Amino acid sequence: MKDLQDNDWELEQERVNSVVHEVDKKIAKLQKNTGRVSSDVLEIRKTFWEDVTVNLDEPDDVIETAASIKQQAELLSERERTHSQLDRTLKTLDKLKFSPYFGRIDFWEDGEKSTDQVYLGIASLMDEQDENFLIYDWRAPISSLYYDYSPGPAHYQTPEGTIYGEMELKRQFIIRFSEIKGMFDTGVTIGDEMLQEVLGNNASTQMKSIVATIQREQNAIIRNERSKLLIVQGVAGSGKTSAAMQRVAYLLYRYRGTLKSENILLFSPNPLFNSYVATVLPELGEENMQQSTFQEYLNQRLGREFDVEDPFNQIEYLLSAKDNEHYQSRLNGIRFKASLEFKRLIDEYATRLSNQGLIFKDISFRGNVLISKKEIHDYFYTLNTNFSIPNRMQLLMGWLKKELKKWVKREQSRSWVEEEIQYLEKEDYLEVYKKLQEKKRFMENSFDDFEQEQKLLAEMVVKEKFKPIFAAVKNLKFINLPLIYLGLFNKENNPEELPLMWDTICSQTKAQLSSMVIPYEDATPYVYLQDLIEGRKSNSSIRHIFIDEAQDYTPFQFAFIKMLFPYSKVTLLGDFNQAIFSGATGMQSVFADFQSEEGEVETFVLTKTYRSTKEIVEFTREFIENGDKIEPFNRSGIKPSLNVVESNLLNKQVLEKIKELQTRHRTIAVICRTGEESKRVNDALKEDVPLHFIEKGTTSYESGVSVIPSYLSKGIEFDAVILYDSSQYQKENDRKLFYTVCTRAMHELHLFATDGISPLMVDVPKNTYVING
Ligand SMILES: Nc1ncnc2c1ncn2[C@@H]1O[C@H](COP(=O)(O)OP(=O)(O)OP(=O)(O)O)[C@@H](O)[C@H]1O
Numbered sequence: 001m002k003d004l005q006d007n008d009w010e011l012e013q014e015r016v017n018s019v020v021h022e023v024d025k026k027i028a029k030l031q032k033n034t035g036r037v038s039s040d041v042l043e044i045r046k047t048f049w050e051d052v053t054v055n056l057d058e059p060d061d062v063i064e065t066a067a068s069i070k071q072q073a074e075l076l077s078e079r080e081r082t083h084s085q086l087d088r089t090l091k092t093l094d095k096l097k098f099s100p101y102f103g104r105i106d107f108w109e110d111g112e113k114s115t116d117q118v119y120l121g122i123a124s125l126m127d128e129q130d131e132n133f134l135i136y137d138w139r140a141p142i143s144s145l146y147y148d149y150s151p152g153p154a155h156y157q158t159p160e161g162t163i164y165g166e167m168e169l170k171r172q173f174i175i176r177f178s179e180i181k182g183m184f185d186t187g188v189t190i191g192d193e194m195l196q197e198v199l200g201n202n203a204s205t206q207m208k209s210i211v212a213t214i215q216r217e218q219n220a221i222i223r224n225e226r227s228k229l230l231i232v233q234g235v236a237g238s239g240k241t242s243a244a245m246q247r248v249a250y251l252l253y254r255y256r257g258t259l260k261s262e263n264i265l266l267f268s269p270n271p272l273f274n275s276y277v278a279t280v281l282p283e284l285g286e287e288n289m290q291q292s293t294f295q296e297y298l299n300q301r302l303g304r305e306f307d308v309e310d311p312f313n314q315i316e317y318l319l320s321a322k323d324n325e326h327y328q329s330r331l332n333g334i335r336f337k338a339s340l341e342f343k344r345l346i347d348e349y350a351t352r353l354s355n356q357g358l359i360f361k362d363i364s365f366r367g368n369v370l371i372s373k374k375e376i377h378d379y380f381y382t383l384n385t386n387f388s389i390p391n392r393m394q395l396l397m398g399w400l401k402k403e404l405k406k407w408v409k410r411e412q413s414r415s416w417v418e419e420e421i422q423y424l425e426k427e428d429y430l431e432v433y434k435k436l437q438e439k440k441r442f443m444e445n446s447f448d449d450f451e452q453e454q455k456l457l458a459e460m461v462v463k464e465k466f467k468p469i470f471a472a473v474k475n476l477k478f479i480n481l482p483l484i485y486l487g488l489f490n491k492e493n494n495p496e497e498l499p500l501m502w503d504t505i506c507s508q509t510k511a512q513l514s515s516m517v518i519p520y521e522d523a524t525p526y527v528y529l530q531d532l533i534e535g536r537k538s539n540s541s542i543r544h545i546f547i548d549e550a551q552d553y554t555p556f557q558f559a560f561i562k563m564l565f566p567y568s569k570v571t572l573l574g575d576f577n578q579a580i581f582s583g584a585t586g587m588q589s590v591f592a593d594f595q596s597e598e599g600e601v602e603t604f605v606l607t608k609t610y611r612s613t614k615e616i617v618e619f620t621r622e623f624i625e626n627g628d629k630i631e632p633f634n635r636s637g638i639k640p641s642l643n644v645v646e647s648n649l650l651n652k653q654v655l656e657k658i659k660e661l662q663t664r665h666r667t668i669a670v671i672c673r674t675g676e677e678s679k680r681v682n683d684a685l686k687e688d689v690p691l692h693f694i695e696k697g698t699t700s701y702e703s704g705v706s707v708i709p710s711y712l713s714k715g716i717e718f719d720a721v722i723l724y725d726s727s728q729y730q731k732e733n734d735r736k737l738f739y740t741v742c743t744r745a746m747h748e749l750h751l752f753a754t755d756g757i758s759p760l761m762v763d764v765p766k767n768t769y770v771i772n773g
Contacts (some may be wrong), residue, residue: 012173013180016100019119019134020178022127023097027090034086041083044076092123092285099175100125101135102212103146106169107154115168120146122211123285138211139253146170147219150186172212192634199610199635199746202666202719205701206279209249210242217606222247225254227602232573234604235630236620236743237611240573241715244546245280247571248289251544263543264289265568267561269552270312273715275700289546294557298523301530305482306518311552312675312696314520315581315711319674319737329504336499337521338554345495346525349488350532354389356381357487358533359480363400365469366416370407371400376478390535393476400473408466412458420461421454432456476534482513484533485526524557531563542568549715550574552581577624578740580711609743611717613637615768616742616749622764623739640742640749642726642761644773647754650725651684657722657750658689658705665719665748666703671741672724675709681724682707710741721745727755735760 044051052068055061101121108115124137136143141158145167148154154167172194174182184193195213214222221243224230234240248264261281266289268274274291281288295310302308314334321327336342360376362369379399383392411417432453472478487493489506499505512519518526531537542565547553551574553561562570607629609617614632619640621627645653654670661668670685672678675695682693685707694701694708701716721744729738738760742749751769 009180009183012171012183015119016175016178016180019100019125020097022134023093023100023125025128026125027093027097030086030090030093034083034090038083041076041079044072044079048072048076088285088287095283095285096121096123096125096135098177100178101175102173103138104169104171104173105146105167107142107145107165107167109163109165112165118142118145122209122283137253139250144219144223147214148216195610195633196635199633205276205667205703207241207245207277209246209280209283210239211246211284214243214246215239215608217604217608218243218246221604222250224602224604226600228569228600229602230569230571231601231603232571232606234573234575234606235609236575236578236740237609237617237717238575238606239610240575240606241277241548242280243606244548244571244573245277246284248544248546249281249284249286252286259543261287261289263541264546265542265544265565266291266546266548267294269293269549269715270696270712271699272694272701272712273548276716290542294553294561298527301527302518302523306513306516308518308523309520310696311520311581312709312711316675316709319710320676326504326508329501329508332499332501333505333508334521336505337525338556340555340559341495342525343528343556343559345493346488346529346532349493350389350529352493353484353533354385357484358389359483359487361478361480363404363469363473363478365407365411365466371403373480376400389533393479393534396478397473397476400478401470404466404469404473408459408462411462411466412455417458417461420465421457424457424461428457428460432460479533481526481530481533482516485522485529486510486513488529524554524560528556528560536563538564538566540567544569544571546571546573548573549578551576551579552714578714578736578743580714580737580740607631608633611746612743612749613747615639616745616747619749619764619768620739620742622768623735623742623760637747640745640751640769642751642753642757642769642771644753644757644771650752650754651681654681654722654724654752655685655688657752658685661720661722661748661750662689662705667701667718668705668720668722669713669718669744670705670707670722670724671710671713671744672707673710673728677724678707678709710737713744714740717744717746719746720748721750723749723751725754726751726758726761727753729758729760732760 052065052072054065054068056065099121101119103120105118105120106115107118118133119135120138120143121135122138123135124133124140125135126132127134138146141156142163144156145154148156149167149170151167151170153164155162155164157163170186172182172184172186173180174194174197182194182197186193198210198213210218218239221230221232224247232240232243234243244266248261248266251259251264252261266277268277268291270293274293278288278291295308299308317324318331318334324330358377358380360373360380362373363371363376376396380392380396383395387395435456486509489509494502509519509522513522545561545565545568547558547561547570550558550572558572608631610633612620612632613635615637617630617632621630643653643657658668658670670681670691672681678693678695682691685691686693689705692702692704692706694706694712696712698712706718721742723741726738729735738758742751
């Protein structure tokens, strides 16, 4: 490794200057273009109708008019697309001007005469003649060398094969405002110095990109193209979410032309997390992928019919209602309904429903049953059982529509129709009159206008009233799904091996659904059964899904998600030590059993953690099994503290700690066990210090002091964490939650305790923390 000389610095700065000069030229050129395109867009919008020939006289003219409008609209949208593309390129160039690159490697490819200098940045840049790369995109095949090797023999993959050679130099830059602020030549891994610099900074309220310091093991995840299912088990702070974000950017680059941001979907744990990660891709010059929470999906499916419980209410109950008489049976129910066993039970049930047992609803109108549930049931079971249930439902729907049409005719002569006609608006009469005129044109014989008019008006009235019924039939609302689902909890459909307290589970489920509340644990099984009966609404446009915090999904949910996106590759990121939902319930987590997944599955394990100081990692890893495998990044800070206080002094002492931390940190979290406790703490302290109260609907987190319930803090990080009352983490099933909240801290962790030291800490070596009080 060469020593850095002053001369090197000067030469590199000269190169930066010349690259920035090139960027400036490109910006100027593009701005001219952008100006032209935006005036095109304005002009087309202004003259849109002038350039369209509108003529509706004859059917041919109508077709011509439609074609002319379509052509004009296409022209406009093409120009708009070009405009937004140019706009994005301009933004990227601005970023390159600010910081053109972060790395350089000198690589002598076997068989070549000279060494290539490869500079890496967030996007590639060619010289004026478009011949040589001034900057290589970090996602280009050759850039992989930078992440995977230190100087010495090295190789990288290209679509054409493997390229071998010798890396002669690896250099890192910190460039800001076109000026080199730091420069390191690195030997071993991607410079510790650069990582030290990045990780030593304050936590940010938005996740940052890590392209300059991606580690080798993360690079393998980011660039993996082989697997259909990629599983990343990584300890807290190991960069799973970061790897996921850079992987999205990588895939968009690698498959540009075929893969667009709208073909990628990220399932994240809550809206707060969604906004926390939303800036990474734009920072890298890419558009954000689609983002959603699984709860949003469930709400969209069930929200109109039911009051859908969310996972946060469920966990709030689990954390605080331990004395409730139904607690244990609910827990057992949650466990069973999370399992693939329950899914199998539903599959078997659906097979039986094919021959008997489906339940329907009467179709009624003005208090009268038009088609009874029995008639619907009987018709359904006359249909050929070789057809699937969903196919038969479509046939049934067709039959119902026909029957309803007969009813529309019958109803027209009823007295209520005559009455309704009296109340029609003038416009309705006018419409009927127009229709009559139309008809006359085609009919030779004269007819009684009045009678015809009455008939048409009656038809109009009845059809209008039947519209909602037809719509409901089209949406298969004649199926009584809640009752069918509840059929699962009847004796004749019992599972062979009954889960503990099964009778109570059945009666509780029935009570909840009858009041149109769907507990979180029932929501996925319910939509699964619905799909078996109504037909699956699978999505073909999504090609990649990412599930972050995957440990909190049940095996049932994961199986269901895979069915929803049958054409999609899947990246699962999680940590079984942070499985707070399954930790609280003892249910299976999808992460417990990924060995059983079939097909092209690859698993990556990340054991090095970057978020917290060495002292925090040495303390928190003691909470969990095999914690000694967790490797901290070598960054020092102060030891975590345990502050034992009288409960009546807790708020006062927490306040003092906040004030002290504010002198050196920007983001501080007071993590409470539940939402209820957060509220109490917020109410008690908000007069004395400005607080951000975070609850399940909160969509962004700001710097300052946040008060947040434990389960919402997962996935995000703070400079300093105050754990409000650690004495409450008592039982084994609190362990994962306890570990999760403590690992949110980057620089400082302070635990308060009002009722003695948490039993979960008894085995933690005393030299890993300090005790105050
Ligand atoms: N290669 C890296 N270079 C710089 N920073 C990194 C790197 N990898 C991870 N980090 C930082 O470490 C912190 C934790 O990363 P991230 O949130 O992606 O981890 P995680 O595994 O998803 O954590 P958790 O499971 O605890 O939510 C972030 O601040 C991230 O920027």
